[in-house]
Amino acid sequence: MFGCVLVANRGEIAVRVFRTLRRLGVRAVAVHTAADAGARHVRAADEAVLVPSYLDADAVLAAARAAGAAAVHPGYGFLSENSAFARACADAGLVFVGPPAAAIDAMGDKIRAKRTVAAAGVPVVPGRDEPGLDDAALADAALEVGLPVLLKPSAGGGGKGMRLVRDAAELPDAIASARREARAAFGDDTLLAERFVENPRHIEIQVFADAHGNAVHLGERECSLQRRHQKIVEEAPSPLLDDATRAAMGASAVDAARAVGYTGAGTVEYIVSADRPGEYFFMEMNTRLQVEHPVTEMAIRPELDLVELQLRVAAGEPLHFAQEAVAFRGHAVEARVYAEDPARGFLPTGGRVLALTEPSGPHVRVDSGLAVGTEVGGSYDPMLAKVIARGDDRAAALRRLDRALAEYALLGVPTNVAFLRALLRHPDVAAGRLDTGLVERSLADLTAGDGTPPEVLAAAALDRMLALETGDPDPWAVPDGWRPGGPAWTRWRIAPAGGEPVEVRVRGRAADAVVAVGDAEPVPATLAADAGTAVLGYDGRTLEFARVRDGAVLWLGRGGRAWALTEHVPAEARGGAALAGDGVLRSPMPGTVLAVKVAEGDRVAEGQAVAVVEAMKMEHTVTAPAPGVVTRLAARVGAQVALDAVLAVIEEG
Secondary structure: OOOEEEEOOOHHHHHHHHHHHHHHOOEEEEEEOHHHOOOHHHHHOOEEEEOOOOOOHHHHHHHHHHHOOOEEEOOOOOOOOOHHHHHHHHHOOOEEOOOOHHHHHHHHEHHHHHHHHHHOOOOEOOEEOOOOOOHHHHHHHHHHHOOOEEEEEOEOOOOOOOEEEOOHHHHHHHHHHHHHHHHHHHOOOOEEEEEOOOOEEEEEEEEEEOOOOOEEEEEEEEEEEEEOOEEEEEEEOOOOOOHHHHHHHHHHHHHHHHHOOOOEEEEEEEEEEOOEEEEEEEEEEEOOOOOOHHHHHHHEEOOOOHHHHHHHHHOOOOOOOOHHHOEEOOEEEEEEEEOEEHHHOOEEOOEEOOEEEOOOOOOEEEEEOOOOOOEEOOOOOOEEEEEEEEEOOHHHHHHHHHHHHHOOEEEOOOOOHHHHHHHHOOHHHHHOOOOOOHHHHHHHHHOOOOOOOHHHHHHHHHHHHHHHOOOOOOHHHOOOOEEOOEEOOEEEEEEEOOOOOEEEEEEEEOOEEEEEEOOOOOEEEEEEEOOOEEEEEEOOEEEEEEEEEEOOEEEEEEOOEEEEEEEOOOHHHHOOOOOOOOOEEEOOOOEEEEEEOOOOOOEEOOOOEEEEEEEOOEEEEEEOOOOEEEEEEOOOOOOEEOOOOEEEEEEOO
């Protein structure tokens, strides 16, 4: 085993690898940028080295040499599937904890990968994948394959640059958009066209191979619950497959790995029709550890630490078990916690982690790179953490995961945790009727409960009362609306983030009050609060919230949900901010302007594209809310914009 390993990554995967290194007694070295100097992964390492960027291969190698590392673990993302980096490690006398560079090359290009595995007898999706297709030739190829067709970048993965096209008229814009996103993400805008499998399910096989000719698979993971072609929830085993199909797909995945001389951890991804589960097609192979590897670790026997297995294989050790020893032991499900707003099309969010409570308990695991004080911005992928639960069967695993998510409290950064809980309780998810379009079809229902409950508004108003109370027994000194003859109502206007303010009337002190939220009837209520929690009595119920105040904003969290609330100040008192419906186009997220589609003086139609903003590897097209003339254009290609920054003004004319 190596004496010292550098982890060329950040966030939760770096913390997770350090956990294994510490258990093995291996010295762990982190790299970090200046912005990440206080990050959790830096504190989890034995030593940390500053680098300009996680993508600066020369700086990472210099850090490894300076720290005396014998090997480099790339995690996932960044340099993990960069064959040039793998070769550079070897040239520097360092072991790259991953497959050979030639295997990365073979599987990193989707066109070459399909041809390679097809030659080994692995079934592939029908399509056109000739290199060098220009836009016109690619459009012709797409029509030849037949609509609906999926446009995919030849380089890279993670759903970036993928476009589903059902109408021939959409092809030119889809090709241009896919090329632009692929070029930005991977430096290569080569695209291929594949038949789109209706009612598709995404199933992947975990494989492992050593340098002694041994190769095994560790069963499958179902990854069909996705948004924007990126995974949200993964589980093992798949509720779709029977034992015969599982064995056949596993053998096919091992054949794919052997076809490129693979060693280490890899994942072979397949598309399977829910209508014909015995028919499966190779999509791609990820030549690294997967985000969802904990699902496999928790669901199979023998019990394995896949990071440890990676390290041992990289150190030249043979696999210590045979295929016959691998079997499932119950069921495991993972949910990814993202900094995003599902109700706004999964747009990225951001902020500073003000309070954090992560679940724990038997058969519950959290992989996280977060700590109180962590700044979540738009520079990296929006995934913050993963919550994984195991049960004796699928229903038990889903219940345990839902309970764990209910205990998850992150205040300061809006997340998708409440959405994840709604998704896990969806009838089709509970029944195992999954496909990659389920989330998109059900999004309105899954986000329908995102309003602010009256008890939360009541707690915010009482929290405001509590902050103002002086403890003076003189009734004239208490801000409770007291007047001769009895107390009167104190009126607060509480504004949830992104919502309209609601009037909350309070009579009495916070410890003994009557509260009326909006037009509802008054009910008895009490509130006791400290720096971290608030306990609300409301209409006979007792509810505990995670609580933190950040300036004028009160954050409350409960049951996996979080609310940011402020005392509303009328717009005229703030100087009159522009409203969303007044022709002012604002950036829906902090990010970078990728494209500007209009010029000042242009006449635009309702719904016409005005600008494209990118953040956290996600593009969002901002469109005209109504027909008119562009009288002001603030957006500039390449410019950094804040959330709600003005991009353009469109006036009637």
